[in-house]
Amino acid sequence: MMAFLLVKERLRLFYSKFYLLVRFLAKFALAFACMYALTHAVGYMQRIKGWPVILGVSAVCALLPYSGAAILLGGVMLAHLQAVSLDVCALMGVFLFAVAVLYYGFSPGDCYLLLLSPLLCALKVPYLLPLIVGMGTNLAGIIPIACGAVVYHMLVYVKASAGVWADMGDMDILERFVQTLGEMLSDRMMFVMVAVLAVGALATFLIKKLSVDYAWVLALAGGLMAQLVALFVGQLQFDIPMDIAQVAVGMLVCALLACVAWLFLFSVDYSRTEYTQFEDDGYYYYVKAVPKIAVSMPDVQVRRLNPGKSGGKAVADAKPAKSGAPVMPGQQRKDAAGTSAGTGQPGGRAVRTGMSGAAGRPGGVAAGDGAQVARQGLEPGGGAARSVVPSAAGRPGGVAAGDGAQAARQGREPGRGAAQVGAPGKTGRSGQASGKVTSIADRQDRAQRRGGASDGRGDL
Amino acid sequence: MLNEDKIRLMTKITMFEGKERRKIECANRYFLWDYTVRGLLRAFFGYTACFALLFGVWGLYNVEQIFNNFTLDTVFAIGGRAVWVYVVGLVCYLLIALVVAIARHQSAQRALVQYLGKLKHLEKRYGPKEQAKTAGKGGRSA
Known part of the structure; x- marks a missing residue:
């Protein structure tokens, strides 16, 4: 799950950086797939059948808006159909x-739905689009999906009948x-x-609207089931021959793709659902707020500490280090030393750990031990210590790893370096630990010189 | 010196403008009545053209049957049924077009109000009067 979210975050960052290129490539890929499928199915006009034309039309479609691309591809399709039969073209x-x-x-x-629908029909996974439409856009998207399915079946008919038409040329x-x-x-x-796709989109849409936990997952499952039932009812009613294995594989693939789409597009964390209630002059409001799952990218940077430059104390490079663990919405991430890191509790004493572990239960202790890590990095004469190990912390009440004061004690011992740990970590909710132990003795000494009291927490 | 607040506000307005420009346009250029009538006229002509084409396809499909029973009564019966289907379909389609046009215009108006609010905010904070006031005080504009 967390891996998916990280991939999603990476893709989001990538898209925000290169969105023009990504959009162009996506449009090009869609247009190319449509052109290829079209040529493969009904490529009867030799002049526009070659690769240069396919690539050229795809490139032009990539530059046009989706409506323009649909018109252009429609024109190509009509040209192919005209070559085989004028009446079908009309x-x-x-x-x-x-x-x-x-x-x-x-x-x-x-x-784009009109373009995608016949394409997915050709790939034998037409059940995916109704789920996406039911989950995301407005329900009117059923119309282009249904029209796409009609176009696909007309093309299939043309492909099957082209030989027969050639035989009855004098008709x-x-x-x-x-x-x-x-x-x-x-x-x-x-x-x-057409009925199956409409039923699937409608079922998905209606279930998604329910005010229950995991409504979106239920909507996906319900939409798939509704399509399956509608398909079997249609098959029994009209006695249509059907390849059950193909349908089953198609449904499975759709379920997988729908899960991926759910993770990428609609992921929310129901375990952190919040309820609130208030009123104004006219209404009582019962509000249920479900937070979206979002993670920030792990960005591990190691600060190199050179011992012995200032009276045996650790001196850090000027390069700022970012803490590296993903952070859930509603959680804080601060520099680890002396402040809470990811716990959301003000004044928490979390000092970062890099040790792997999974504190997955309520009240569980988050992975690792800052002090331990600090000790590792604070061997006499030691330089910078680095520990980059994924951790999976996280349930309510979880204790953030490490202890700032303990780490501070370690760091204050003369002649020793300091450790900094940044770790890409899995986090669930509160209780996540993130951050580093760094130059503690230095800062505390500075604070003491200033006359302030140091408790190993706040001044780090 | 760059005024970061102002830049942020203007960027927000520009982004809003870019995102909602098309949506706002209909409220900006047309009154509700004009926009609705325009939508209805478009729907009427579109529906009529499509009906004519589909009726032509149907006529071609049943051409043999029509010519086999070609009498004045048959023609009138077919014509009457076609007009009935046309009118019923047209009324349904125009109703949909009416609802869509009104909803779209109202939504555009809401977006326009939002947009104007943002502009007003910009004007209020950084307009010529405010600038003059700040300049009169001898303070910085930022």
Whole structure:
């Protein structure tokens, strides 16, 4: 889980740094996949079948907004269809025109769904999009998904019938048009798939709205189950031949992808849910606040301490060190020495540990021992000590690792260096420890010279 | 010397503008009534064009049947049914368009109020009057 969150954070940082490039590449990849699938399925026009055209159109689509890309790819599809059958091309043209005018007049921002839907249908994982739509965007996204499924089934029909059409070349165009439209409308699988996708999105949307813990996970599972049930009902009702293994694999892949999408897009921590209640003149308010899970990137930097430069005391390099453990929302991260690190308790005495461990239970002690680490780094004549070990701290009431005062005592012994530890660590909630032990003796001596009392905590 | 507060405020306003520009535009350029009528007209023409095309496809699909029973009564019956379907569909579609247009305009108006509030805040803190006041006192503007 934490690994996923760290990857998410890394991706977020990467995106914020290179968002133009990432968006271009994502659009290019989508357009390229669509073009490739289109050419593979109905590539009947030789002139626009080659790699240069595929790459060129994909590059142009990457520069256009999604609506422009959809229009361009629609044009390419119509060109391919026109090469095999004018009547099918006309039918598809009318269908796309109706969708463009009736739906995209309202919300042109959803065009990527129209592109993704047939693509995922071709990959046999069409059940993913309804989950994403039900979880995220508005429910009207069902329309482009359904239209994409219709386009896919029309293309499948064209691919299956192209050979037959070539054989009946002398047939009257009107006769062929009637036959084609009749066969397309008798494709029950197309209607069942449209219904399945709509049911999946609706179920996901409705379950997500429930005020229960893990509503989003339940919504994903419920959406998948609803699609499975709808698929079987449709199959039984219309007696459609279906490859059960393929459906099962598709569902499994969708479940996995949905879990990944959940972790990346909708992750919240229900264990830290807070409730509050208040009122104004008109209403009573019962508020339930579920915090999102967010982590900051571990950024380990080691401060090098050179002993013996100032009367045997440790002297730190000027380079500032950042503490490195991920921090949950609502927790504090301060420099470890003498202040609470990640505990959220003011005045906490957490001095950082780098030792691995998992204090996973309420009241558990967080991993490691600052004093121990300090001792490790404070061997006579020793220089900087470094310990970078992942730790997994974290439940309420957990005690942050180490003891500032203890570490301070260690650090005050003359002729010894100081240790600094920064560790990428897993954290759950309060009780997380993070930080470093550094130059304690130095600072305390300075504080004493200033006349202030030092308790090994506040002045670090 | 750079005024960080002002820069932050202006950056926020610019970001808001960039993000919500399209949304705000409809409230900025049209009154609610004008925007709604515009949306309804677009919906009307779009629906009519689509209906004509789909009716044409249906006509082609059933062309044999129509010509086999081609009488004036049949034509009137088909025409009457087509008009009925057209009107019912048009009313439904126009209702949807009406709701969408009103909701969109109201949302844009709310965004516009927010935007104007931000601008007012900027004006209040860093406008010419405030600057003159600060200059008169001989203090720094930051």
